[in-house]
Amino acid sequence: MTPFDFFESVELPVPAITSEQARDIAANRFGVDAQITALGSQQDANFLLHGASGAPVGVLKIANPAFSLIELEAQDAAAAFILAGEGIRTATNLEPKGVPPIAQIAEEGPLFARVLTYLSGGSIDENIFLSPARAAALGDLAGRTCRALATFDHPGVDRVLQWDLRHSNRTVEVLSPHVTLALQREAVESAAASAWQLVADLADDLPMQVIHGDVTGDNVVCDPGGMPDGLIDFGDLTRSWTVSELAVAAASILRHDGAEAATTIPAIKAFHAVRPLGPAEVEALWPLVVLRSAVVVVSGLQQSSIDVDNAYATDSLDSEWQTFERATELPLDVMTGQIRHALGMARPDEPMTAHAPLIADLDAHDIVALDLSVESDAVDAGAWLDTDCEDHLADNAITAGAAAVITTFGHTQLTRSATLSQTSPATVATGVQLWPAAPLTLAAPWSGTVEAAETGDGAMLSVTGTTGTVQIRGRLRLDDSAGQSVTAGTALGTIEGPVWIHCLRHPHPGNTAVPNFVRPEYAAGWLDRVSDPAALLGLPPTPAPPEDSATLRRRRSRAFAEVQEHYYEHPPRIERGWREHLIATDGRVYLDMVNNVAVIGHGHPALADAVSRQWRRLNTNSRFNYGVVATFSERLAATLPDPLDTVFLVNSGSEADDLALRLAMAATGRHDIVAVAEAYHGWTYATDAISTSVADNPNALTSRPPWVHVVPSPNAFRGEHRGLDAAKYAPEAVAIIEGLAAQGHPPAAFIAEPYYGNAGGIALPDGYLRAVYAAVRAAGGLAIADEVQVGYGRTGRWFWAFQQQDVVPDIVCVAKAMGNGQPLGAVITTREIAESYRTQGYFFSSAGGSPVSCVVGLTVLDVIERERLQENALTVGDHLKARILELATRHPLIGTVHGSGLYMGVELVRDPTTLEPAAAETAAICERMRELGVIVQPTGDRSNVLKMKPPMCLTRESADFFVAMLDRVLSTGW
Ligand code: PMP
Numbered sequence: 001m002t003p004f005d006f007f008e009s010v011e012l013p014v015p016a017i018t019s020e021q022a023r024d025i026a027a028n029r030f031g032v033d034a035q036i037t038a039l040g041s042q043q044d045a046n047f048l049l050h051g052a053s054g055a056p057v058g059v060l061k062i063a064n065p066a067f068s069l070i071e072l073e074a075q076d077a078a079a080a081f082i083l084a085g086e087g088i089r090t091a092t093n094l095e096p097k098g099v100p101p102i103a104q105i106a107e108e109g110p111l112f113a114r115v116l117t118y119l120s121g122g123s124i125d126e127n128i129f130l131s132p133a134r135a136a137a138l139g140d141l142a143g144r145t146c147r148a149l150a151t152f153d154h155p156g157v158d159r160v161l162q163w164d165l166r167h168s169n170r171t172v173e174v175l176s177p178h179v180t181l182a183l184q185r186e187a188v189e190s191a192a193a194s195a196w197q198l199v200a201d202l203a204d205d206l207p208m209q210v211i212h213g214d215v216t217g218d219n220v221v222c223d224p225g226g227m228p229d230g231l232i233d234f235g236d237l238t239r240s241w242t243v244s245e246l247a248v249a250a251a252s253i254l255r256h257d258g259a260e261a262a263t264t265i266p267a268i269k270a271f272h273a274v275r276p277l278g279p280a281e282v283e284a285l286w287p288l289v290v291l292r293s294a295v296v297v298v299s300g301l302q303q304s305s306i307d308v309d310n311a312y313a314t315d316s317l318d319s320e321w322q323t324f325e326r327a328t329e330l331p332l333d334v335m336t337g338q339i340r341h342a343l344g345m346a347r348p349d350e351p352m353t354a355h356a357p358l359i360a361d362l363d364a365h366d367i368v369a370l371d372l373s374v375e376s377d378a379v380d381a382g383a384w385l386d387t388d389c390e391d392h393l394a395d396n397a398i399t400a401g402a403a404a405v406i407t408t409f410g411h412t413q414l415t416r417s418a419t420l421s422q423t424s425p426a427t428v429a430t431g432v433q434l435w436p437a438a439p440l441t442l443a444a445p446w447s448g449t450v451e452a453a454e455t456g457d458g459a460m461l462s463v464t465g466t467t468g469t470v471q472i473r474g475r476l477r478l479d480d481s482a483g484q485s486v487t488a489g490t491a492l493g494t495i496e497g498p499v500w501i502h503c504l505r506h507p508h509p510g511n512t513a514v515p516n517f518v519r520p521e522y523a524a525g526w527l528d529r530v531s532d533p534a535a536l537l538g539l540p541p542t543p544a545p546p547e548d549s550a551t552l553r554r555r556r557s558r559a560f561a562e563v564q565e566h567y568y569e570h571p572p573r574i575e576r577g578w579r580e581h582l583i584a585t586d587g588r589v590y591l592d593m594v595n596n597v598a599v600i601g602h603g604h605p606a607l608a609d610a611v612s613r614q615w616r617r618l619n620t621n622s623r624f625n626y627g628v629v630a631t632f633s634e635r636l637a638a639t640l641p642d643p644l645d646t647v648f649l650v651n652s653g654s655e656a657d658d659l660a661l662r663l664a665m666a667a668t669g670r671h672d673i674v675a676v677a678e679a680y681h682g683w684t685y686a687t688d689a690i691s692t693s694v695a696d697n698p699n700a701l702t703s704r705p706p707w708v709h710v711v712p713s714p715n716a717f718r719g720e721h722r723g724l725d726a727a728k729y730a731p732e733a734v735a736i737i738e739g740l741a742a743q744g745h746p747p748a749a750f751i752a753e754p755y756y757g758n759a760g761g762i763a764l765p766d767g768y769l770r771a772v773y774a775a776v777r778a779a780g781g782l783a784i785a786d787e788v789q790v791g792y793g794r795t796g797r798w799f800w801a802f803q804q805q806d807v808v809p810d811i812v813c814v815a816k817a818m819g820n821g822q823p824l825g826a827v828i829t830t831r832e833i834a835e836s837y838r839t840q841g842y843f844f845s846s847a848g849g850s851p852v853s854c855v856v857g858l859t860v861l862d863v864i865e866r867e868r869l870q871e872n873a874l875t876v877g878d879h880l881k882a883r884i885l886e887l888a889t890r891h892p893l894i895g896t897v898h899g900s901g902l903y904m905g906v907e908l909v910r911d912p913t914t915l916e917p918a919a920a921e922t923a924a925i926c927e928r929m930r931e932l933g934v935i936v937q938p939t940g941d942r943s944n945v946l947k948m949k950p951p952m953c954l955t956r957e958s959a960d961f962f963v964a965m966l967d968r969v970l971s972t973g974w
Contacts, residue, residue: 577602796901
């Protein structure tokens, strides 16, 4: 029989084989006695074979009778070839002894069966999110498959398949009648026709080889980390364009939750790294993705119409249509431009030049450029959120004397961004907006044809010359030049108010308009279509936007010690903050759930103003006599109960804790310190010594110096004693303290966070500190409360976390929140303990307690009071906790929610009984949350707690956004 030709046998119903028959075939033809489970397939009949233990032993495949023996032999040979060549796991013939690998099972016709090895690991469920790393792994697998098959050949590969994109135009033509809705049919036909036109022109330059033809989520198997590393189902093996292998893989990515064209870029880059794409292949790639998606839609509808019982075919219809819509969302040239940029193959950007000024009566020197970027001072204090921000700033510039004001071409405009958005907003300008101070005369910048039309809010005018089109839209009064051919310099109308100016390059494929603003993911592609209008106004070319996040990160790692780690593998470049939001230079606004330091919020104008005033007036050290150091010390001491009335001012939490240790040692004349496991207290020599967290230092527990004594972490969720049993931690710690005293090493102090921040925001067991403080005091030592993270109102119910335990420490350390990010720390203790420091000399910190630091401290306290932030932490925190607890009823991954107010930890576990920490999941969830616009990070010794300690001005709406995004990630994958 000759190899298959789809166009001669268009209908391919799945062979009707029952599970019973399948069991007989496996037993009688291959000697495999097995239990049978039917597997889905669009064209073949596939069955999973289980052994007596239930473990899979192989897969029985009964090929569609349309396929000949030689084709099946080619497929099995290719699978073995890829395994040998690239080490990619493939399903190869099981070859039971003495039995030919392929059996003809129907005497009357060619129905062939074979048993292939079963590959563990499972495919990638299309309903879930595909992370950039997994998308890249899919692209890499497709690339390696092509690399392996580059030298493979077999007589069974020359077949005519509907899946071979060389025939995609014909396939769509033959099968599109199955798309019953006329609008949808027209959309598929016209998208396929435009894509085919481009591909046909490139066809002669597209390299060919044998390809697998279906490297998709369905046909891969994954390693234990979920990364595709194996390939099954060689049924679409054919000779075709090599780039088709990638197009098919890329199209399959579009089926996943939240995927869009840009989601395929990591796969395309990974493929290119293994099997570099040539220029023609780059141009053909996205048109082929569109063609593949069209073929999949029409084939799916055809299959479900001829094979109504094929659930596999019918269930996929929605996602197939979604793939098509996502593939065609952008104009072909825009996505191709974007791919070119991603692969470093961008075309040189030649600016378009004018032969006459676009605005005859405007001197370039009188034009003021309006900087609306993320780093612009003009958008401080949340001004970017005002809907009339741009007009208002332009008016100000005009009032200050500008003849016209223009925005910046190709740059990000923060004014176009939004908070709480799960996709990136369109922030990159493809043209410029111009505000005139007085009416200006518009002229043709080059010879060409004029088009003009009145629009609802003004008019549109364009002049098309040989190199491109200039288009002006907005408050225009038109002269009567529409349809005319004009020479450069001809007056065309009057600019009476704000207008948009676009320079569109030729050729301008398709007739889709260029939006004024585009999303950063596609900016490079859209900007290929346009040119900088600056030249038309006599202005110098617009400077390039600031370096991107990847370039910055490389520069940072060259100059900045890398042991100072950064969040995220590919961190966004954050250059602005506002309230509970952090803003990247591409205009993406992230909800900041981790910045416990910025209690009053980012970019607070009251703080900026107060600091700026104090800097202009005085900044010096606390050996001078100025008022604010006394005022701030009084204010701080007043927040604490008696006898804590004496303040030291330093610059950080580490310094505060270090000083507390020295005070305790000075006051007691001893050197031993008792600390709890799972703790972090700082980076200085002494505070590092008492830090026991293995997340911060994997060797922490084995490398503590002899003067540090560690008591068990009083973790009531997953420590040795859980729930009510957690009451046992206190007597255990007391016994250790008493033991030390008995051995002649009574401790100078016991130090702990009074609410366990580093362990994930866990409340200490009731009565814990009361018992332990009593024991350490009984042994002549002091009680130190490290309030660096948990103090200052964050827990909502208490200003100081030790109040939750109903105790009063001897020494309190605070930092972080005190300065809202400005280096500021304090130790507050009794006069007597403070005085004991004199035995060590006198205390001086050059910047600690400086006028600027004290003003910062005072202003933060003022804002916390004035804006009732502790109260907000309580109400919004309680709301947030209740909503996450509700999520926990639906998502078993949430083991528990620790914390109080706006200090919370969501602990993720794989099993509610064993509490196996879900560390890999937590990391991946944080990555996806960032894609959805939320910054949240793992914490705890097992890195399985989502730490949630946002600025205390977090709104209920922001809390709800967080919950919605977490719900989405937990529901659709990470
Ligand atoms: N103590 C605790 C509980 C902390 O969380 C930290 C910082 N993470 C410190 C002390 C050290 O503070 P800093 O980083 O300001 O030195």
